[in-house]
Amino acid sequence: MGVLERNPLTLQKLSLSAGLLFSILIAAQGFDFFYFVQQWPGSFCDISSSCCYPVTGKPAPDFSIHGFWPNNNDGTYPFNCDLANAFNASKISDLNGGLTTHWPSLACPSSNGESFWQHEWLKHGTCSESILDEHAYFKAVLSLRGSIDILGALQKARIQPNNGMYSFTSINNALTNYLAHTPGIECNSAANGQNQLYQIYVCVATDATTLIDCPILPQSHCSSQLLFPSF
Numbered sequence: 177m178g179v180l181e182r183n184p185l186t187l188q189k190l191s192l193s194a195g196l197l198f199s200i201l202i203a204a205q206g207f208d209f210f211y212f213v214q215q216w217p218g219s220f221c222d223i224s225s226s227c228c229y230p231v232t233g234k235p236a237p238d239f240s241i242h243g244f245w246p247n248n249n250d251g252t253y254p255f256n257c258d259l260a261n262a263f264n265a266s267k268i269s270d271l272n273g274g275l276t277t278h279w280p281s282l283a284c285p286s287s288n289g290e291s292f293w294q295h296e297w298l299k300h301g302t303c304s305e306s307i308l309d310e311h312a313y314f315k316a317v318l319s320l321r322g323s324i325d326i327l328g329a330l331q332k333a334r335i336q337p338n339n340g341m342y343s344f345t346s347i348n349n350a351l352t353n354y355l356a357h358t359p360g361i362e363c364n365s366a367a368n369g370q371n372q373l374y375q376i377y378v379c380v381a382t383d384a385t386t387l388i389d390c391p392i393l394p395q396s397h398c399s400s401q402l403l404f405p406s407f
């Protein structure tokens with residue numbers, strides 16, 4: 177104590193690091209909302225790094241799950257919150273059919289999806305484990321996928337994965353009308369350089385169920401006209 181009193185700089189340093197530690201603890205345990213992210217498989221496969229179909233074969237031409245990501249209102253997000261909470265495939269074996277259909281991995285080499293689900297659980301899922309255990313997390317994601325039909329909503333607005341060009345505005349309007357909330361729309365580049373529709377971010381409250389207005393939208397990288405490639 178005497179040493180600290182004689183050295184105010186040390187005290188200042190101490191309280192600074194206590195504050196930092198506190199922020200890290202808060203960041204590791206709390207978050208404001210989820211991004212439910214779906215991807216268009218055609219836009220994952222026609223990029224320069226290409227893709228590999230799952231061992232079960234080519235997935236249906238439909239949006240598939242990329243992830244369910246705890247996020248903060250300021251755009252930051254917690255990740256790798258509890259690497260000790262290992263992914264255990266047998267805890268979600270009853271969900272295997274739905275996961276194989278709606279959450280396939282298109283990464284190379286071909287796989288049955290388990291390593292993708294494990295990666296997503298460890299990086300993102302463990303950050304919501306105070307609310308959802310592993311089974312509840314994957315069940316919540318499948319249930320959201322079951323109630324949100326992005327492709328159906330686009331097709332109703334005559335926006336089809338037919339290698340056509342569509343305006344960002346028409347895609348945004350179709351999805352905003354359907355969801356009653358504006359989604360995040362992310363584009364990437366096809367191997368030929370064409371800007372294309374890649375991922376849709378739907379914002380979900382921390383109950384893992386209720387759709388909300390996005391507190392912050394992800395980077396879009398979209399041009400005013402986008403390719404919607406076939407798959």
Ligand SMILES: *[C@@H]1O[C@H](CO)[C@@H](O)[C@H](O)[C@H]1NC(C)=O
Nearest residue numbers: 262263264265266267268269
């Ligand atoms: C994985 O989960 C199953 C079913 O809950 C359980 O019996 C098993 O002990 C778990 N394995 C590990 C390594 O925790």
